[in-house]
Amino acid sequence: MxxxxxxxxxxxxxxxxxxxxxxxxxxxxxxxxxxxxxxxxxxxxxxxxxxxxxxxxxxxxxxxxxxxxxxxxxxxxxxxxxxxxxxxxxxxxxxxxxxxxxxxxxxxxxxxxxxxxxxxEQADGKKFTLNHFHFLHSLEQAVNETNAVVVTDIDGNILFVNKRYCELYDYKFDEVIGKNPNVVNSGFQDRAFYKEMWETILQGKIWSGELRNRAKDGSIHWVQSTTVPILDDSGRPIMFIAIQTDITDRIHFERSLQKKIHEEFKKTVRNLYNIVFKYREVDGEIKFTLLEGRMAKRMKLSLDNISMEYLKTVYSKEQYERIEYHLRYALKGKLTNFEIEAFKRTILVYLAPIFEDGEVVEVVGTIIDITNRKRAEDIARKMAYFDFLTQLPNRRYLQEKAEEFIFEHEINQKSFAVMFIDIDRFKNINDSMGHSAGDQLLVQLSKRLQSAIRKEDFIARHGGDEFVVLINNVDEKETHHYAGKIVKELKKPFNYRNLEIFVRPSVGISMFPRDGIDFDSLLGSADIAMYKNKKQMNSDYQFFTETLRQNILERTLLEMDLQQAVEREQLELYYQPKIDLRTREITGVEALVRWRHPVRGYISPGVFIPLAEETGTIVQIGDWVMRRACEQLKEWLHQGYPPISMAINISTAQFNHPMFDQKVKQVLDEVGLDPKYINLELTESMMLDKERSEEMFHKLRRLGVSISIDDFGTGYSSLSYLSNFPITHLKIDKSFIRDFNKSNKAIIETIISLAKALDMKVVAEGVELKQHERFLVQSYCDEAQGYFYAKPMPARDIEKWFAVNQSDLKENDQLNNVH
Structure with a gap:
């Protein structure tokens, strides 16, 4: 069905x-x-x-x-x-x-x-994709009839066994689930043997060998076992799949043969399924003396038709020479085995010499059909070396292939390129269209990449939306050509359910041996270049340079210092006054954070604020700014300065905290400051999630604080949120004041008129010239701030400014004449 x-x-x-x-x-x-x-x-x-x-x-x-x-x-x-x-x-x-x-x-x-x-993820943080489910099913189908399968977790607890495993060891399914595989340990192999096996698979490598196991009824079974580690995205094992072939008959036969070396055993071997054969050397020629087993009949082989001449007609020259090599190697007294394709089957041949008086008189061999086992191993190897979704080589395969590239190009003194590709804003596609859309896009991306490279090149999925391409035997000039070709392919629209999806790849490129002589160095260099390309939207790809590495190093050091800047009291607040354009009084100040690094000196907010937002440090800095600004205002009020408002900039990360309003209330309560003095400056982007942000706006207003929309007119400007959100102030972005042309003047007037209609106050930022002020007064703007009045100052300087400039502002006759 x-x-x-x-x-x-x-x-x-x-x-x-x-x-x-x-x-x-x-x-x-x-x-x-x-x-x-x-x-x-x-x-x-x-x-x-x-x-x-x-x-x-x-x-x-x-x-x-x-x-x-x-x-x-x-x-x-x-x-x-x-x-x-x-x-x-x-x-x-x-x-x-x-x-x-x-x-x-x-x-x-x-x-x-x-x-x-x-x-x-799992509770223990280990990832397991459901694509593994498909492969476990395929694996069971491939081996269920003839091979035993046992799946264990990283600690060696059995998660699953197939029907053949239960038959082989005489256990019921429920009797082994959760147990350790040593439930079938016969004690034949010592601890060192199993230690070596576990060390191999815990390193993510495949282990293969023979095991002597004991069934529940005490019977002994020899198995040829292959254990394949299944790795997570970081390359660490999360489970192991062991595929076991029962070789008890072969082992028993070989041992009994040694005991009965001179006995005739045709009757014994004739009823075996596997082929048993013997041969000897006569006048330099190999002559077969025995060929028995039911498999021989299926392959239509008999002692009458088997000969070296016959093998020449069946196999290619290369295969024949390989067979003859092993046959003669055993005649020299050496145990050997080999695999070969025969009659559309994969067979495993074991050869054991028979000695008389220290001389090889004959060789006995066994032939085992391992077709099903090879199919299972192929599936397991595919799980180990290929990505389930895109069918591209995975990170493990990439590592091995890159080492091959390095070895070959180093010997031939050639160069090759490592291209690191990341898809910008891929998460947005998953979030907006679903993971199935993201998966389909990755599949299409992989096919595009494969079509854009040559046969001698190599491509792998590094993880998530990251791909790595190894471009064989090229210099930097030639790499430009191939990089441009790849980017051109990826910039074409992708189709998903009749929708066209456009993506932008960020591409970083490193060159061997210039940018590294090992794969980790090359990949790291390409990653650095990719990050630079992601930041600069004006180029299709970026080659690595030592300057980029130095910039990354400096950025990393700066990031580390920034994380400790608050504890080390390196941050300081500056305050810029806001002026009432009608009364000429100081209505408030805006708190602006500054960082004085003990070694680098003054660091611009334009440098460290974006870094803080990327690293999450902005929340810690923002919380410190809010508390320190409230404490400073409380101190000024206590000293008898006129009551003014304190404007505090709020980051998106702070605002997105589900208890942000309670954090504001806690600071105000602990400082003992009336909320009416606090003006929180938020941005338009914070209102994209309308339902959540509108609720938070109302909670903040219920606390008693006022709310300004900072940089108004440059972001998500929508009349709907202006009418629905409890906003008290609009701040005209300084870019409209700085570029004081006819269009911007019209925009400023429109913003002021809109705010007046909605009963909001308007604050203009970036006022630097008298003509700026005169126009704002004529347009009935409420408040202004900028270098025309005062630069941002530390608390000690602004206290002096209060005393000196309050009276000067009121006595400005020119301004009063404007009114």
Missing amino acids: NGRIFTDYQMFSHVLRNIFPMMVVNSKKEIQYVNELYCQFFRYNPAELIGEHISKVRYISSIFQTCIIEDISETEGKYLERNVEWLDKEGNVLNLPTVVTGMYNPKEKEMFYFIIVKAG
Whole structure:
């Protein structure tokens, strides 16, 4: 039937039970099973959900909306992934990526639905993508008939075993889940053997070897085991998949052969499935003396037709020479084995010499069909070396390929390029259009990149929306050509559901050996160049230079110093007066933060404020500015200075705190300052999330503080928020004052008229000339600030300015004549 066929859905849930919230629903849409993570995430007890209809936890916004079960039915029970709105116990609606797949229980003759909610990371921080789910299923199908499969977590606890594993070791599924693989340890291999194995797989490398295991009934089984680590995005193992082939017959035969070297054993080997053969050297020629086994009959081989001449007709010259090499190597008294393709199968050949009086008299060989095992190993290797989504090589493969490039180009004294590509604002696509759109875009991007490079070049997905291209045997001049070609391809529109999506790639390039002689250095240099390209929008790509490295180093050092600037009391507040254009009185000051570095001296806010916003330090700095400004104003009022307002700039990161209003109230309460003296300067961008920002604006106004929209006219200017938000002041951006042309004058007049109509006050920033002031007075602007009145000053200087300039401003006859 269509869909995935499962005989016991609880069995496979062991693999994912500690990874994602999960439930099982029957065809009546009744919940049959939920795991512990589901209950924790959605705040339910299992008893509250078992037997309930899925509508209890599935948010349905309209009668026309289908249940996700109908949607999977339309896909004929195949794998389906999309965002689904779920309800937690509190009634909150959570929009989360969800996977559904059909499964069939033959005992109950009923279809069930396996639902997995991709709710972020595991509790221990290890990532596990649901693409692994597909590969585990494919892996089980590839090996289920002849090979045992066991999946363990990083600590060695068994998460999953297949049917063949249970048959081989005589255990039931539930008897081994959660146990350590040493449940089948026979004690034959010592601790050093297993230590070496674990050291290998914990380094992310594949381990292969022979194990002597003990079944539940005490019987011994020899297996050829291959263990593949499954890595997360950072390259660390998160689980291990072991594929085991039973080689007990072969081991028993080889051992019994040594004991009965002179006995005739045709009758023994004839009924074996694997091929057993013997050969010896006669007059320099290899002559086969025995060929038995059921597999030989299937391949239509017999002692009558097998010969070296026959092998020449079956294999290519290169393959034949390889076979002959191993056959003669064993005749020299050496154990050997090799793999080769034969009759559309993959076979493994073991050769063991037989001695008499210290001389090789004959060689015995076994041939094992390992086709299924090789298929399984191919799938496992694909999981280890390729990205699941784009099918491009992953970071591990990139590392190995880059080392090959370095070795070859160093020997030949050639150069090659490392191109680091990052897609700007990719997160916006995921957030606005869903993760399926982002995934489709990444798939299309990978195909574009593959079409833009040559066969000798190499491309890999480094992680997320990052790609790395190795351009073979090129100098910098030639790299310009290939880089331009790649960027041109990526700038073409991508299609998603008949929508055109445009992206901008940021591209950084480093050259071997100029910018590094090892891969980490080359990638780091390309990353630095990419970051520079992301900041400068006027170029398609950026080559690495030592100047860029120095700038990054200085920026990193500055970032480290900035994080400690508050504790080391290196920050200081300056204050710029605001003047009432009608009365000529000082109405308030704006608090502006300054940083005096002990070594670098004065650092411009234009340098450290953007850095603080990028690193998150702006919240700490903003909180310090608010408290210090309130304390200073309180001190001035206590000293008898006229009551004025204190304008404080608020960063987006501060405003986005869900308890921002309470943080403001806490500062005012602790300082003992009346909120009416505080004016919070916010930006238009903070109102993009209308519902949340409008609520916060009202909370702040209820505290009693006033609110200004800073830099008005340069951002998200909308009449709707002006009428709906409790705004008290508009600050005209200084760019309109600085470029004092006819158009900007009209904009200034429009802003003033709009503010008056909405009962708001208007403050003009950047007033530097008398003509600026005269125009603002004639246009009925309320307040102004700028170098025409005073530069920003420290508290001690502005106190002197209060005394000297208050009277001078009132006695300005020219200004009064304007009124």
